[in-house]
């Protein structure tokens with residue numbers, strides 16, 4: 001049954017101007033056909049009535065930045081960091097991304113699918129209806145392809161919309177340690193062309209000791225020729241100029257941004273680059289958060305995402321992320337909810353998602369609370385009553 005007549009809505013967040021009291025949402029064949037006041041609503045006839053008893057209805061969350069296809073366990077690194085080692089120290093001593101690469105390379109496609117599907121089911125139960133998934137724990141052609149196939153299969157088999165990103169330039173793999181130019185050439189000449197059919201976007205981790213701004217520029221040029229827009233990991237652990245690069249090349253998104261400056265913010269806003277903030281990472285690493293307030297006030301399109309990954313942010317659901325966006329990044333509740341829904345959709349080029357509007361897919365969340373403020377206010381409570389994906393109540 002995908003034809004719904006949703007009433008009893010205590011608070012409706014549409015992201016296109018909230019209708020007044022007594023709002024109704026109507027869904028036909030998985031598409032929203034009406035969102036507005038009861039007085040102007042079409043007839044209920046033939047549609048299933050869903051009375052949400054004064055609870056809030058918001059668009060499904062759009063998680064625009066995850067690395068959720070991986071194997072292995074890095075909880076030991078979390079303990080090491082708590083004891084004083086830094087993320088970079090652990091990476092330099094053989095841990096970090098490369099330890100997940102080792103575990104992921106030796107996992108079968110079926111195992112990787114099962115692990116990833118479990119994480120995505122947790123996301124769906126948390127109200128997420130669209131997820132971006134990056135590769136980047138293969139760092140060889142065969143494994144990168146496997147990760148992207150798994151990501152696409154998640155979208156085929158689970159009730160969730162998936163967008164995939166090729167992140168072969170996530171780290172230089174061990175076998176290229178003494179030939180980093182060789183690895184960048186491999187990414188450009190072999191991996192990108194071979195993965196392009198399975199990827200919607202291309203990403204590079206621009207960071208001191210990982211990939212330089214010039215290396216990233218070369219990779220993004222090649223990606224652009226294959227039709228893949230850029231999303232970029234920038235200014236996470238240091239300020240290297242990745243945000244300026246994102247603005248220069250007109251990237252779709254600049255992500256992380258922990259060390260972003262006001263000049264970067266002006267450039268990103270001017271170039272229309274969406275700014276994907278992932279507060280779970282700095283929270284888990286115990287480092288300062290970037291200012292969401294500063295970016296928002298500079299005119300940037302601010303996005304909130306989980307960054308779900310085994311190293312810096314093993315967080316699947318958006319509630320905690322929204323809470324951190326409000327409490328630690330200076331966003332208002334309304335801005336944080338927008339950033340986790342409409343902002344994510346814009347960042348993925350999904351113009352019709354992240355909003356409750358006639359003609360948009362019916363991706364909705366019914367809260368077990370009267371207003372969205374309860375999400376950041378009660379971050380450890382399960383406030384999700386129903387997730388509705390393409391009109392289906394999950």
Ligand code: NIG
Pocket residue numbers: 067096097100205233236281307309310311312313
């Ligand atoms: O987004 N910054 C790079 N990549 C991930 C971390 C990857 C890992 O530690 O496994 C991130 O934080």
Ligand code: FE
Pocket residue numbers: 065067233307
């Ligand atoms: Fe990330």
